[in-house]
Each structure stands twice: as structure tokens, then as C-alpha cells.
Amino acid sequence: MIQYKESALYPRHRQRIAENFSRAAKTYDSAATLQRIVARKAMLGLPSVLELERVLDLGSGTGSQTVELQQRYPGAQVVGMDMAMGMLQHAQRQLSEPAFSWCAGDIEALPFASDCFDLVFSSLAIQWCESLTSVLQEVQRILKPGGYFVFSSLASGSLMELAQAWRKVDGYSHINHYETLDVQTQQVAASGFESGSLKQQAEVLHYPDVNVLLKELRALGVNTVTEGARQGLMTRRRLLAFRDAYETLRVPAGLPLTYQVVYGVLRKPR
Known part of the structure; x- marks a missing residue:
């Protein structure tokens, strides 16, 4: 039986992120x-060991990866945790089997007892946190000795085309801050985890026009700007100026949007 502890209330800007993702629950999968x-x-970094008792999908969203984790480890109890209640409710409606359980919580203050999971998986969630260091501390706390943390996150250089186009309009970047791979590597090295691997790979999507790009970001709920980023009132004039600036970046495949993705496989020492 997994034990739970009370999570701290979300900071104001984190609550805004949770609300945006909750609103995006019904459209998320179609745009993801x-x-x-x-x-x-x-998931290529998941351990081949099949005899796992408890697995946590951290930032589980609509539950797509939660399902894959349960299929990969059929004997395990799989917990999906997210800070967005709308996402959790959507996942629970789709996946009500006993093999799954769902929990609301903050990644930086996990509502679980220490040493209770064999594996923690997280894909494109921890970049929304204040500090990778605090995430690593919490994940290491809840993992059993020898347990694995397999994750993906974002690094500096993500959404660079979006930032470049906005700078031509008002001088602001309009995107959130992401640490460089070097900084994240240093934080992992100081965490006490055994580092199996930590690498960065660019993923580039292309869009036919700015309207489609912005619509997809809204459908995903990722259009939230956290504290430290600047975003003024959206007017038709500014939107047209942004569109014109982005069009200068067009390539034959369309309008590019680059994500610098960090993939990590870590293990808690025995």
C-alpha cells in the first residue's frame, strides 16, 4: 500500500499552469x-527488469504513457500523478481499471512516502518546475534503493523561433527559461544519483502558418508564461507583426519550432 503525505499548495503561477493544462485535457491528445x-x-531508457511492484508516471497528463507503462510492467501497480485536476479526471474516465491509480500532487513536494517506487517515469513535465535540484531530491527520496528515474525535459534553445519572432515585435521573448544541458548535468552530478545517461537532442516541428502553430500550443496548454517571462496584451496589430516576423523563418517544410529535449536515465544507489 502506497502511503501519501500532504502536498504544499501550488504557488500562484504554478496554479495558473495547472488550470491551463486542465482546460486543455480534451484537446491535448489530438495536438500532442x-x-x-x-x-x-x-521510454527507450526504461529498465528491462519486469518484476517491478510500483511505478509512478510523473506528470501523467491524459494517461497515454501511464497505459504504456502498465503494458510494459503488467505486474506493477502504476500510479499517474499530475498537478492538473482536469487532466487527472480525463485520465480516470478513460482508465478506470484496478491496475491504475491517480493522484494530484506537486512534483517538487511529492505526496508519497520514502522508498516506495521501483521506477519513476516523467516525460516533458519537470521543465515546469522551479528547480531540477528539488525534483531530483524528491524523486530520489521516493525511489527504493536501486530504483530508476527515466525522464525527458527541455533545455535552453527550446522555442527559439518563437522567441526570435517576438523580439522583433516588442523586445520580449515570451517564452519560459530553460537551463542549459551543462547546468542540468551539474545538478544531476550533485544529486547523488548514479547517472546512466543524460543527452540532448533537437526535435523540430513544422507548421503551415502561425495560426496553426498558436492553436496547437493552446490545445496543449503549453502557452503559459511563468514568472520572469514577459507577455503584453495581445492585439491584432501585435499578432500581425508577430506573424510577419515568424514568416521570415519559413523553410520548405513550413514554419519551424525547435525543442531542445534532454533525455535522462538515472539510478538511485543501493
Whole structure:
């Protein structure tokens, strides 16, 4: 039986992120092209050991990866945790089998007892956290000795085309800050985890026009700007200026949007 502890209330800007993802629950899967690509690659790092008792999908969203984890480890109890209640409710409606359980919580203050999971998986969720260091501390706390943390996140250089186009409009980047791979590598090295691998790979999507690009970001709920980023009132004039600026970046495949994805496989020492 997994034990739970009370999570701290979300900070104001984290609550805004949770609300945006909750609103996006019904449209998320239809727009989650990048998320599917990245999750599939992240899962290549999953351990081949099949006799796992408890597995946690951290930032489980609509439960797509939660299902894959249960299929990969059929004997395990799989827990999906997310900070967005809308996502959890959507997942629970789709997946009500006893093999799954669902929990609301903050990644930086996990509502679980220490040493209770064999594997923690997280794909494109921890970049929304304040500090990778605190995430690593919490994940290491809840893992059993010898347990695995397999994850994907974002690094500096992500959404660079979006930032470049907005700078031509108002001088602001309009995107969130992501640490470089070097900084993330240092944080992992200081965490006490055994580092199996930590690598960065660019994933580039292409869109026919700016409207489709912005619609997809809204459908995914990832259009939230956290504290430290700047975003003024959206007017038709500014949107047209943004569109014109982005069009200068067009390539034969369409308008590019680049994500610098970090893939990690870590293990808690025995």
C-alpha cells in the first residue's frame, strides 16, 4: 500500500499552469505530436527488469504513457500523478481499471512516502518546475534503493523561433527559461544519483502558418508564461507583426519550432 503525505499548495503561477493544462485535457491528445515523439524516445531508457511492484508516471497528463507503462510492467501497480485536476479526471474516465491509480500532487513536494517506487517515469513535465535540484531530491527520496528515474525535459534553445519572432515585435521573448544541458548535468552530478545517461537532442516541428502553430500550443496548454517571462496584451496589430516576423523563418517544410529535449536515465544507489 502506497502511503501519501500532504502536498504544499501550488504557488500562484504554478496554479495558473495547472488550470491551463486542465482546460486543455480534451484537446491535448489530438495536438500532442511532440509529446508522443519524445515519450517514445524517453521510454527507450526504461529498465528491462519486469518484476517491478510500483511505478509512478510523473506528470501523467491524459494517461497515454501511464497505459504504456502498465503494458510494459503488467505486474506493477502504476500510479499517474499530475498537478492538473482536469487532466487527472480525463485520465480516470478513460482508465478506470484496478491496475491504475491517480493522484494530484506537486512534483517538487511529492505526496508519497520514502522508498516506495521501483521506477519513476516523467516525460516533458519537470521543465515546469522551479528547480531540477528539488525534483531530483524528491524523486530520489521516493525511489527504493536501486530504483530508476527515466525522464525527458527541455533545455535552453527550446522555442527559439518563437522567441526570435517576438523580439522583433516588442523586445520580449515570451517564452519560459530553460537551463542549459551543462547546468542540468551539474545538478544531476550533485544529486547523488548514479547517472546512466543524460543527452540532448533537437526535435523540430513544422507548421503551415502561425495560426496553426498558436492553436496547437493552446490545445496543449503549453502557452503559459511563468514568472520572469514577459507577455503584453495581445492585439491584432501585435499578432500581425508577430506573424510577419515568424514568416521570415519559413523553410520548405513550413514554419519551424525547435525543442531542445534532454533525455535522462538515472539510478538511485543501493
